[in-house]
Amino acid sequence: MMATLIFLVLLLLGLLLALRPLLGPKEPFPEPPRREELLRELSVLQEEVAALEGEERKLALARMVELERALEGWRPPEPRPFNPLPVALALGVVLLLGVGLWRYSLPRLPGETTVTQRAEARELKALQDKARRTGAVEDLLAWGRRAYEVQAWDQAAEAYLEVLKKDPRNVEAVRRVGILLFMGGRLEEAEMFLQIAQHADPKAAEGWLFLGNLYFQKGENGAAIAAWERYLEVGGEARERVEGLIAMAKAQAQGAKDGLSVYQARCALCHGAQGEGGVGPRLKGNPILKSPEAVREIVLKGRGQMPPVPLGEEELKTLLDYLAGL
Numbered sequence: 001m002m003a004t005l006i007f008l009v010l011l012l013l014g015l016l017l018a019l020r021p022l023l024g025p026k027e028p029f030p031e032p033p034r035r036e037e038l039l040r041e042l043s044v045l046q047e048e049v050a051a052l053e054g055e056e057r058k059l060a061l062a063r064m065v066e067l068e069r070a071l072e073g074w075r076p077p078e079p080r081p082f083n084p085l086p087v088a089l090a091l092g093v094v095l096l097l098g099v100g101l102w103r104y105s106l107p108r109l110p111g112e113t114t115v116t117q118r119a120e121a122r123e124l125k126a127l128q129d130k131a132r133r134t135g136a137v138e139d140l141l142a143w144g145r146r147a148y149e150v151q152a153w154d155q156a157a158e159a160y161l162e163v164l165k166k167d168p169r170n171v172e173a174v175r176r177v178g179i180l181l182f183m184g185g186r187l188e189e190a191e192m193f194l195q196i197a198q199h200a201d202p203k204a205a206e207g208w209l210f211l212g213n214l215y216f217q218k219g220e221n222g223a224a225i226a227a228w229e230r231y232l233e234v235g236g237e238a239r240e241r242v243e244g245l246i247a248m249a250k251a252q253a254q255g256a257k258d259g260l261s262v263y264q265a266r267c268a269l270c271h272g273a274q275g276e277g278g279v280g281p282r283l284k285g286n287p288i289l290k291s292p293e294a295v296r297e298i299v300l301k302g303r304g305q306m307p308p309v310p311l312g313e314e315e316l317k318t319l320l321d322y323l324a325g326l
């Protein structure tokens with residue numbers, strides 16, 4: 001978009017330059033602002049060239065060199081009789097340049113982001129036209145698949161929703177719509193679609209991947225891990241990445257079982273939410289907490305009215321840490 005604007009400005013500037021002699025009265029003094037204009041154009045280009053890519057960048061760089069040369073060799077112009085030939089030539093060059101830039105920068109097809117993706121976009125457009133023309137499920141699917149591949153999400157959603165209208169049981173469409181809903185942040189609906197799809201076609205790896213992502217986003221680490229494990233089971237390709245995700249979710253699940261939550265789940269009922277005491281004695285400030293070994297004994301074996309509380313080593317450790325800080 002930015003590049004488009006710049007080139008439009010450049011084109012206009014060029015036209016203005018070329019047409020300048022034709023416009024308005026000729027004034028030998030003060031100096032015509034040609035040099036300023038070149039400088040201005042150069043600084044605009046210098047600012048913008050970093051953001052450009054590929055063909056556009058080349059063109060911009062070439063133009064900069066041209067401008068620098070023009071500035072080096074610049075002399076205050078001597079008033080001379082009007083000669084239409086250079087004007088016509090300049091106009092031709094500017095037009096050519098403009099057309100070239102137009103061709104490469106302006107009419108972007110939907111889903112197209114850079115010059116190199118033009119072919120893809122054209123192909124997508126053809127698939128879209130065909131699907132819209134025939135309205136056949138397989139044409140819509142072909143369009144949706146391609147759009148999904150080139151990450152033209154809007155089009156993919158449109159195509160797959162259209163498939164669902166014609167064939168509500170099409171599993172691929174259900175799954176992909178679920179994925180697209182998830183990408184759009186609509187977790188509840190996405191979950192429904194993905195669950196239906198994975199139930200109907202448990203071999204579809206991508207469905208498991210996104211279902212896992214979805215659960216993870218909802219904070220349901222256990223369900224996320226299960227879904228990602230299914231992904232690995234059915235031979236999903238992004239093995240390493242998903243294994244990483246599983247490890248991360250596991251570590252997080254572990255971390256969430258910190259001492260406070262263990263205390264709240266297993267002790268607070270009798271000893272109070274803040275250890276202030278209840279059925280059981282006050283623990284806050286209780287000197288027994290200085291002896292973690294004793295507390296461990298009491299917890300695991302129970303004492304008097306207090307029943308044993310079976311805890312895993314990991315949980316017990318974080319619990320003791322928490323109690324030490326009470």
Ligand code: HEC
Nearest residue numbers: 266267270279280281286288295298299303304305306309
């Ligand atoms: C069902 C109620 C109950 C639960 C659950 C419970 N306790 Fe107790 N706790 C008691 C009672 C009652 C006593 C007093 C036991 C006695 O000495 O007769 C006690 C005693 C203790 C004592 C000894 C206190 C002292 O000063 O002698 C510690 C330490 C303790 N509990 C820690 C815990 C921890 C940690 C948990 C959680 C893992 C826990 N308790 C869970 C009821 C409970």
